[in-house]
Amino acid sequence: MARLTKEERKVSIMTKALELFSKEGFYQTTMPSIAEKIGMSVGNLYNYFTSKEMLAKDLILYIANILGEEIRKINESPLNTKEKIDAIVHMYFRIAQERPETIEYFLRVYLSNREVFQNCCEGMICVSAFVTELMIFFEEGVRSGDLRDQDFFSAFGLFMGYLGGMVFINGEKILPKPLESYESSISENIYYALKTR
Amino acid sequence: MNPPSLKISIMPSKPAKLKVIWLQGITCNGNTHSFLNDLSLGSLLESVEFIHHPLLPCSKTLQELVKKLPKSDILIFEGAYKADFERAGMAMKELLMTLASRSKHIIAMGSCASFGGIFKEADSDHISGILFDKEKESGPLREIREKVITLSGCPAHPKWLSFVIDMICQGKTILVDEFRRPKELYGYLVHNGCLRNEYFEWKVDCDTFGTKEGCLFYDQGCQGPFTHGSCNKILWNDVSSKTRSGTPCVGCTEPSFPKRELFTTKTYMSIPAEMPLGIPKRSYLALAGAAKSFHIKRLEGKLIDDNA
Numbered sequence: 001m002a003r004l005t006k007e008e009r010k011v012s013i014m015t016k017a018l019e020l021f022s023k024e025g026f027y028q029t030t031m032p033s034i035a036e037k038i039g040m041s042v043g044n045l046y047n048y049f050t051s052k053e054m055l056a057k058d059l060i061l062y063i064a065n066i067l068g069e070e071i072r073k074i075n076e077s078p079l080n081t082k083e084k085i086d087a088i089v090h091m092y093f094r095i096a097q098e099r100p101e102t103i104e105y106f107l108r109v110y111l112s113n114r115e116v117f118q119n120c121c122e123g124m125i126c127v128s129a130f131v132t133e134l135m136i137f138f139e140e141g142v143r144s145g146d147l148r149d150q151d152f153f154s155a156f157g158l159f160m161g162y163l164g165g166m167v168f169i170n171g172e173k174i175l176p177k178p179l180e181s182y183e184s185s186i187s188e189n190i191y192y193a194l195k196t197r
Numbered sequence: 198m199n200p201p202s203l204k205i206s207i208m209p210s211k212p213a214k215l216k217v218i219w220l221q222g223i224t225c226n227g228n229t230h231s232f233l234n235d236l237s238l239g240s241l242l243e244s245v246e247f248i249h250h251p252l253l254p255c256s257k258t259l260q261e262l263v264k265k266l267p268k269s270d271i272l273i274f275e276g277a278y279k280a281d282f283e284r285a286g287m288a289m290k291e292l293l294m295t296l297a298s299r300s301k302h303i304i305a306m307g308s309c310a311s312f313g314g315i316f317k318e319a320d321s322d323h324i325s326g327i328l329f330d331k332e333k334e335s336g337p338l339r340e341i342r343e344k345v346i347t348l349s350g351c352p353a354h355p356k357w358l359s360f361v362i363d364m365i366c367q368g369k370t371i372l373v374d375e376f377r378r379p380k381e382l383y384g385y386l387v388h389n390g391c392l393r394n395e396y397f398e399w400k401v402d403c404d405t406f407g408t409k410e411g412c413l414f415y416d417q418g419c420q421g422p423f424t425h426g427s428c429n430k431i432l433w434n435d436v437s438s439k440t441r442s443g444t445p446c447v448g449c450t451e452p453s454f455p456k457r458e459l460f461t462t463k464t465y466m467s468i469p470a471e472m473p474l475g476i477p478k479r480s481y482l483a484l485a486g487a488a489k490s491f492h493i494k495r496l497e498g499k500l501i502d503d504n505a
Contacts (some may be wrong), residue, residue: 123486123489123490123491124486124487124490125486128483128487129483131486132486135466135468135482135486136479136482138466138468139466139468139478141466142465142466143465147466149464149465151466
């Protein structure tokens with residue numbers, strides 16, 4: 001079996017750490033507990049990440065890149081604006097189901113512990129890959145005449161706040177039906193809220 | 198004693214002055230007045246003489262020019278072109294075509310002569326520049342395009358004209374872009390040399406005119422990042438430029454001039470509709486988003502604070 005490169009090893013550590021962070025929270029998760037889950041020494045773990053904060057930062061970059069890449073594919077597809085909204089909602093809920101730790105981390109670690117990220121992830125730097133793609137989605141939607149021109153953050157908050165909120169209450173086991181069964185009504189709500197009048 | 202002929206040959210000969218005609222089409226005289234601000238006008242007049250100029254001393258009035266239609270080394274055309282627009286009783290089509298055919302070099306002086314400019318707005322179907330009609334090379338001088346040098350600008354900077362005349366005087370080749378504008382003058386963007394570049398880099402915007410601080414791109418419609426011109430290299434009156442004095446570049450050197458709503462930046466969902474020239478949207482947004490994440494105190498205050 002081929003030996004993992006340092007970069008591949010880092011991704012493998014991040015995947016395990018993601019599970020712990022999203023389940024236990026940032027402060028409950030320690031470098032020794034991560035090392036134990038991976039099966040490596042704490043000292044060796046520090047060879048890959050110089051601190052828990054740096055690991056946390058790399059994780060949010062990693063997640064933003066995954067989401068950004070997914071939205072980029074949708075942006076570059078021939079779908080119309082309504083279909084792109086459907087695709088983004090579907091993609092977000094699919095990741096929330098298949099890799100719940102990614103969205104959980106975003107909501108419960110990144111957004112809930114801003115003090116951890118303030119010195120290395122100012123503003124939107126660490127989520128730039130994801131936010132940039134949403135900017136492009138909105139800009140093209142307005143340019144094509146499908147979406148109403150408005151402040152970016154008003155639209156961004158409506159779209160992502162809605163999706164994040166649904167995933168959050170799904171995680172709290174509050175939703176009576178499976179998450180995916182809300183997809184089409186949520187997509188429609190977003191489209192009607194943003195479309196040109 | 199040397200024979201007279203030899204004596205003459207060793208005397209440094211004074212080169213003949215280039216003969217220049219300054220002809221006006223439909224114009225506000227802006228380029229004529231701009232040219233008078235050239236500090237080197239005095240020395241320039243030592244190497245050229247005007248057969249006709251609307252303001253400067255010259256050998257022929259407009260009526261005499263039209264009567265004679267003389268040859269020239271340089272024909273400078275100011276203003277927009279309209280075939281049936283008359284000057285001294287002669288239709289512009291005949292007047293321009295005849296003088297142009299009898300001139301070695303032709304300069305389209307200002308945006309109206311270059312692309313139609315402001316005056317084109319009055320009668321878009323019939324008014325154009327002498328070589329270009331907006332971006333399209335369909336003006337009356339298209340058959341002799343190689344003779345034409347475009348000096349777009351509203352007005353064109355007087356030193357841009359002096360530069361071209363000087364190059365012609367010295368017999369040097371003038372490299373031009375696709376609109377036949379000299380690359381030496383229009384290879385730059387107005388953004389180059391703008392004192393507000395640091396504000397542009399860090400996305401610190403300015404929402405009023407006349408301040409020293411802040412970038413004018415996002416809120417004021419500044420077109421410096423996609424307008425070719427050396428306004429921030431060859432300064433106006435040798436001291437300033439639009440952006441340096443706190444007003445946005447209005448893109449007057451481009452064929453698209455004049456655009457509508459010059460002092461607002463068109464945005465779609467807060468994203469500028471036009472990206473800085475040649476910059477992919479995705480790259481610009483990623484960089485702009487990152488830059489906006491930082492708050493740099495030095496760039497947020499006044500450069501000179503009277504109350505400090």
